[in-house]
Amino acid sequence: MSILKKEGVGRFKHLISIDELTKEDIIYILRLAEKFEPIAKGKKVNKSLEGKILANLFFEPSTRTRMSFEAAMKRLGGDVINMTAQEVSSVAKGETLADTIRVVGNYADIIVLRHPLVGAAKFAAENSIVPVVNAGDGAGQHPTQTLLDLYTMMKEAKLEGSKIALMGDLKYSRTVHSLIKALALFNTTIYLISPPMLRLSEEFIEGLDTKTSKVFEVSLEEVIDEIDVLYVTRIQKERFPDEEEYRKVAGSYVITLDLLRNTKESMIIMHPLPRVNEIATDVDKTRHARYFEQAFYGVPIRMAILSELLDGNG
Numbered sequence: 149m150s151i152l153k154k155e156g157v158g159r160f161k162h163l164i165s166i167d168e169l170t171k172e173d174i175i176y177i178l179r180l181a182e183k184f185e186p187i188a189k190g191k192k193v194n195k196s197l198e199g200k201i202l203a204n205l206f207f208e209p210s211t212r213t214r215m216s217f218e219a220a221m222k223r224l225g226g227d228v229i230n231m232t233a234q235e236v237s238s239v240a241k242g243e244t245l246a247d248t249i250r251v252v253g254n255y256a257d258i259i260v261l262r263h264p265l266v267g268a269a270k271f272a273a274e275n276s277i278v279p280v281v282n283a284g285d286g287a288g289q290h291p292t293q294t295l296l297d298l299y300t301m302m303k304e305a306k307l308e309g310s311k312i313a314l315m316g317d318l319k320y321s322r323t324v325h326s327l328i329k330a331l332a333l334f335n336t337t338i339y340l341i342s343p344p345m346l347r348l349s350e351e352f353i354e355g356l357d358t359k360t361s362k363v364f365e366v367s368l369e370e371v372i373d374e375i376d377v378l379y380v381t382r383i384q385k386e387r388f389p390d391e392e393e394y395r396k397v398a399g400s401y402v403i404t405l406d407l408l409r410n411t412k413e414s415m416i417i418m419h420p421l422p423r424v425n426e427i428a429t430d431v432d433k434t435r436h437a438r439y440f441e442q443a444f445y446g447v448p449i450r451m452a453i454l455s456e457l458l459d460g461n462g
């Protein structure tokens with residue numbers, strides 16, 4: 149039995165939105181991930197999910213999320229089944245998401261779902277007999293990415309009380325939509341930096357819990373010398389209503405060595421990846437770059453999530 153369930157938190161049956169988690173839940177998962185790190189690196193063995201099966205249902209492209217879930221499950225002794233490309237699965241015959249979810253729940257103990265529609269994961273959870281994890285629902289949320297982002301900040305910089313710039317496509321990035329809500333719980337100063345067309349909506353900003361955190365829209369130049377974390381996202385080309393709109397903003401921001409001249413030594417740069425051209429590759433060699441470490445942290449974080457949802461004993 150997981151600690152979260154034992155203490156009656158009880159909401160952690162599925163993981164659909166970061167809003168479901170309290171600050172205490174988040175800290176608990178980050179601590180659990182820390183315990184899993186040596187197993188994620190293959191330095192210790194733990195087979196607590198032996199006999200369990202995870203089904204990956206990805207209706208959108210993915211490299212890191214799908215593979216790190218697979219690595220996490222296998223490192224813990226579990227197994228993974230994958231839906232084949234939509235074109236060759238029953239989805240191509242017109243099967244509904246509800247039916248696919250009902251059927252796959254008979255083959256697996258947990259479903260990891262990525263889907264282009266906002267709300268798809270919630271809908272799937274309502275139709276599922278096994279736990280569902282949201283691995284991205286359109287421009288909605290990406291809660292497991294948020295947990296690994298917070299973990300990266302905790303390990304490589306600091307989380308509580310830090311100054312974080314979220315830069316890029318704030319309108320369509322689901323990673324930002326989840327992350328900003330969680331950051332608001334950690335007494336942070338959040339700077340929003342984006343081309344005017346890609347701003348986070350007023351509604352979203354107004355809906356944020358700003359009891360302990362502050363949110364400002366700024367330019368990078370105004371804050372580059374004071375931030376602890378620069379979190380960059382790619383322009384989410386696939387979410388644009390038309391190609392013409394995308395072309396208006398494509399390539400409109402690039403982090404170069406030159407822009408980093410006045411940063412704090414300890415400032416870290418994060419990116420959920422994939423990168424297109426938002427960060428020049430010569431930035432990779434600097435002490436600031438942490439996006440590849442960030443991608444690794446997806447494994448211990450997803451181990452912690454799987455272990456919780458499947459009642460592994462850690």
Ligand code: NCD
Pocket residue numbers: 212213284290293322323381382420421422
């Ligand atoms: C992100 C996503 O799918 O939202 N990728 C990821 O999971 N690391 C970010 C992106 O695609 O830009």
